[in-house]
Amino acid sequence: MEGLEAPQRTASLSAQLVDSLRAHIAAGRWPVGSRIPPEHTLVQELQVSRNTLREALRALVHLGLLEARAGDGTYVRASNELESVLVRRATAARGEDVFELRAILEEYAAGLAAVRRTSEDLAELRRLLDCADEVSSTEDMEAIAAVDGDFHRTLVRAGGNELLTDVYGYLGSALTSALGALPWNAEDQAEHARLHRQLVDAVEAGDETDARYLAASVVEVSRRAAGEADT
Amino acid sequence: MEGLEAPQRTASLSAQLVDSLRAHIAAGRWPVGSRIPPEHTLVQELQVSRNTLREALRALVHLGLLEARAGDGTYVRASNELESVLVRRATAARGEDVFELRAILEEYAAGLAAVRRTSEDLAELRRLLDCADEVSSTEDMEAIAAVDGDFHRTLVRAGGNELLTDVYGYLGSALTSALGALPWNAEDQAEHARLHRQLVDAVEAGDETDARYLAASVVEVSRRAAGEADT
DNA sequence: AAACCTCCAAATGTAGGACATCTGGCTCCG
């Protein structure tokens, strides 16, 4: 008898709760940053015992989706678990490996962006270039880094591969946590900005090879800045 | 007063338990496939209430590290959570995005392998080429796919980036679950084998550009086989 | 008016006990 499948074990109540609570968060019904209803309320609404609910909540806390604060409440920290798990894994990895992997993704995504970008993508990239120019004169390193991060994520997103965009973003989060905002000398900053402009030009022109080459150059400048920050 | 840090919230007992149980698994003290001690034993050893223990175990179940079977016991299913979380995420993504991301990683890793491979890596790749030749005459599609998977993972590992190797492997798991073993026509199989040999030659010669080009060609043949399998 | 202190209700954290349900292995019977 081919084609028969082993029967699935019945999902426990707490496993079902995990799934439905997760779906609730993913659907945006409990947005990131919001406080979910207290346990006693959920116990009533869901008609389960408090222990069963706590088991489910505990799972979500460790997946990084929720944060429970005794005496205060339970807050939504993320809407998907890949971020916290990948950040945790990246944090335990060698920094070079993280940097290299992210660089690979960015370089390739830049090429995809040259092929797949929309006019909205382009407008956003141009806006971020202008924004970067504005903040670069303020010497506010965190603001500069934030705009830079937005630029790179927008570029990668324009490549049209959602999964790649996610993984790239979370690796970025891990690196930011590890390194913080890097200090740039004026020379590197100017070159960085110049390469960014050329990169957007290449994306606009649909030049995949150029876009990849330029993205790699941008990464190289970043690597230099990170290397100098270590000494 | 600069340099003061906000005090860390005290980790709850169950969160501490999650961490120590996870460390126990990661250290190989409870190997994958083994059955962990029953709850009442762990309650005694760890001197916590059963509820607290269950909260911790529930978290690990949902991280994909443990599998609890009522009436039977709790089994170790994985030693790290990135795999299950990434597989879950990849399963929810568009197949093209998964395929494309894995292809990107493989292409770049092949280039890195040309630079970083050891003589052991090469010997293993050669052995797998021979193995692939042997099984290809058996028409056992699952064995063929398994050797092929081993070959690709070995190649990527030879690139020397652990994180990349992990992500690549888990994406492969997701694709295998989704597609199963692909049927190959004899022509594609022969070309696939030829490209594999050329790829190992390029890696041995330290030719990064060739290795990347050939890896991309291998991926293209796979894509073709997957495309034909859809019709 | 602003800063500080105290109190308390609300919220999570932990423990213990009881019972329900499931499963694998053992024993018995045809």
Add this chain to the structure above:
DNA sequence: CGGAGCCAGATGTCCTACATTTGGAGGTTT
């Protein structure tokens, strides 16, 4: 030998009770 039944062991769910933490409200002091 194969199948059925039984049962001890194991997880799943529920209930009750108490401990600990926290934010906000209200009151007092400067």
